[in-house]
Amino acid sequence: MSFGAPPPPAAVFSSIFDMMPPSDDDIIDGYNNKPNTCFAFMDLLDNYTPSFFDWLPSTTLNHPIPSPASSNVPESSEEKEKPEKKKQKKERVARFAFMTKSEVDHLDDGYRWRKYGQKAVKNSPYPRSYYRCTTAGCGVKKRVERSSEDPSIVVTTYEGQHTHPSPNLQEASGGAAALNLLYTSGSGSGSILPCSSTSISYETSSLKRLVEEQNGGGALTSSSCTTSSRSSAQELLRDNGLLQDIILPTHINNNT
């Protein structure tokens, strides 16, 4: 709350639609210096299906975002869980996080969110905000917090998958929303592109190398994507020319 309303600069970055992937030169040890760029995301899920998030540039952090979910990725060979006792009332849901260099905390992503909580987090002077998708029947949540190490970095964690297209599609035929529809309609229901960490107009060359090095075996589903599926997704997007059509939703404003 203390940093709730800094005077927004002229080119405030308030929407992920504005995000541009960094060039390789911008990447230093897995991070980038260019402001207002989405430079990393990782997923922590086992049944992730693509959504509009996929067009976000796909690089991976040097270190994972601290999260309980990051430790339960393997689980295949080990079943230390009690048979029924710990049946994991927390059923695992698709979840991934990405980091942006942005001055605003809550980036507009085309969906409508209602804030339902805010908590101070340990080892960080910045609070964490909890949002829920306002669409009835859609239980997607997201957490937004500012990095304690670099206050200019916002970490956004999505949990779950939207069961509906972006509401902004009706209002402004938003590009990212169109992407979501493209994916959704392309496969009927379910996963369209089995592994679609789509990066737009942006070769992942060195970044991809970075990802592979860090994962060692490719534990993360997003980073273990095959190049073929990635490129096919890219072509799909380019052929439809959706990226050029991206327009910002009309309701975007700078007050949080």
Next chain:
DNA sequence: CGTTTTTGACCGGCGC
């Protein structure tokens, strides 16, 4: 007046 945000309380998981 309906919707969203704020914020303290509450709850459950986990480590000690």
Next chain:
DNA sequence: GCGCCGGTCAAAAACG
């Protein structure tokens, strides 16, 4: 068992 911590609830306030 207890305390810490992350996540959620819900009433009140704020907002448009």
